[in-house]
Amino acid sequence: MSAGNDGEEIEVTNEPLVEAPADTVAGEVVLRLTDVVKTFPGVRALDGVQLEVRAGEVHCLLGQNGAGKSTLIKVLAGVHRPDSGEVVWRGEPAAFANPQAAMRAGIATIYQELDLVEDLSVAENAFLGHEPRRLGFVRRGHMARRTRQILARLGHPEIPPGRLVRHLPAAGKQIVSMARALSHEARLIIMDEPSAVLAHDEVGNLFRIIRELTAQGIAVIYISHRLEEIREIGDRVTVLKDGRTTAANLPARDTPTRDLVSRMTGRTIEYVFPDRPADDPAGAELLRVEGLTRHGEFADVSLDVRAGEIVGIAGLVGSGRSELLETIYGARRAQAGTVRMGGRTLRPGSVGAAVRAGMGMAPEERKSQALLLGEPIYRNVTLATFGRYARLGFTDAGRERAAADRIAASLELRPRDVRRPVRTLSGGNQQKVVVGRWLLGDTRLLLLDEPTRGVDVGARAELYQVIRELAARGVGVLLVSSEVPEVLGLADRVLVMREGRVVREAPAGELDENTVLDLVMAGSLMEGAPA
């Protein structure tokens, strides 16, 4: 990986990133929650939570979408105040009035939904609210230097501290919010699904950082829906279900998966992919892409999808997968190449043309690209189809709600009431709304960009099932995912992308995880970013 763009030398020292608090004894209980309750209008998000976190451990929180994990950490971070219950932080009862108070007390948080200021620089974001000052002036040089150090330790010396966050790709933004958490002198770092937007090698990097932190006696609360990650990095696990602790302090490595899942869901779920149909299901050619190119993003990509076929694209974040999907969909204009649907060439750069030809796309970033957060769930589900339920331009809310209800049921949306604003849904449930939108109507080709991001184990299986059923009905699917097993398990055919080019194409059965990982490696994070 190359050094910083501005020629300045990067210090990669071995001094601790965050000063280890001298008075921290490893293994001592730093945080204890007893019977914490938090209600929102009509929802008991937390209904009696117990949690015990020790210094130097990685404590994992497990639970289905909407179980209350994010609400719990927002209580810890001072975003929400609990209705009742006790929070004891380092031996003393604590009630953080606001996020600043929690930060001062030594709790730093990486939120599930990125909370960066797009029009500030990387360094300004990292030190937002606690800029180093002298005589009231921000010490910009010092701040940039510290940021560069932190980024280097995070394995990303190539991200310039001066660049606007707006111009970073999604994974780069995640790195910046991690840098922000590390810029505090924290005793507890909370990470809410940090790996959801990271590619495989990035996750390895993240784990290295976490190990460094815990070695210094810093406690980490780690949330993820990926059990393999919890096995790898976690020490103990607390399981939440419907806002309650159903199991506390399980050993992360050797608690059987069956046990964890049944405590999360109250039933046993087989985490398997639906069977591929026995005979080759693929029908007539649906999509044909030829020589598609956008400079700096991807080059000379050709592919095809037939009716009833699921085609997966594997590759690192920044390998041009999302940009490719958006270009096929007309959201970006190709500089060269053609996109044909059912033999007809689509007008480049026109989403309308793509939608009329029967395409639908669930984009990568749900908050900025897909959702109207203040609007009810059903209106978000029918955002692309409300015209079909309308008569003479008059919308039919009843039929829309009925349709959204069906989607909500098949994707296990909770809470099920489709009149709630999407804003009040948990992250994973918002994701279900984004994907659910295109399960309505008569989409012939579905472009899915990270469809299971943040979706829990049970709902994920449901989603795979739904996608497979769509394919069985003759819908073509083009799937992008950072999770290689997902691509291999769900797709019929797999394309591997590296640095904007397709480097391998094969039936899913002929590839295994290691082969694919070998193929995709050597990508760099910053390549997806516009200059």
Next chain:
Amino acid sequence: MSDMTPTAAPERAADLPAQSPPVDPAETAKADAGARLSWWRGDGGEGAKRNLGLLATLVVLVVIGILTRPDLYGDASWVWGNTLTILKLASVVGVVTVGMTFVIIGGGIDLSVGAIVALAGVWCTTVATQSYGAGGMIFSALTVGLAVGVVNGLLISYGRLVPFIATLAMMVAARGLAAEISDKQTQVSNDSFINGIATVKLLGIPLLVYILAAVVAAGWVLLNRTTFGRRTVAVGGNPEAARLAGINVRRHTVLLYALSGLCCGIAAIMLTAQATSAQAAMANLYELDAIAAAIIGGTLLSGGRGTIIGSLLGVIIFSTITNLFAINGLSTEAQNMVKGGIIVAAVLVQQVQFRSLSQFLTRNRATTT
């Protein structure tokens, strides 16, 4: 770290009571109550609460009126007449505000509304236009309003100008053109049908008030019951999401400004009728009144949220304030100063009310469950 893992024996909270069912009936009942309330706003309870806050503000203003002029308020027929005066006062700005509300919900702003009213008013009262009679005058006012709105929309969506800049330029240009056409003279309207619009009453209520009611009703239906309204909210709330869902954001933007222009055309006829004349300086600062009324009414300046009823209440609050000053014989200068203060106060009061009201409702719910 190795000392961590096995030491704590897995203490399982297996003795927890049975889980509550995922959907509790009380919750569903509440949602139903919310749905029943929703005619008030069309899409949820939050706006209804805000509108109740506005009604409360209106009540306070009336109480101030009663306290300052108990003599007048003792007379029932005066009260009725005064109510009609307030509504009549609200009618022209009200029509403009309906269009403005759509533009703001759609993520834009229209600073040119006052200028469009003036241009349409001047255009429809030229000697040439008046020779075509009332029909010709109405047609030309509506067409001019619509056309200027379309130009605004094209500049913004296809010319990629910022709405603030594009409509600011249009504000200056349209007033300039109006002055050019009228040669800076006041053009008297000689058409008795047009002039009658301001004086005719049906069932004792001025026609102007009916026009306002009709435009408000049409605006409400358009926003809450049609695909056009749905697109407006989507385009303003998250343009990228709207675009990726296949909505033609640019075309819709043009339509929004065209709608605003059309409302200005209607307002121009009403205002010309009231004054029995038109001039380039008419409808001065209407853009401010309309924007302020929409914002007070709960329309989010950043787009994606707003209500027609809220905007209507905003306009009525403004004209009630004006009326309050008039019946107390205070000067318009004092009035303008106080009005500015009241805009701030109304928004503050409304926020506080809204917050405490929703807290109150939340607490009630918590106790009933």
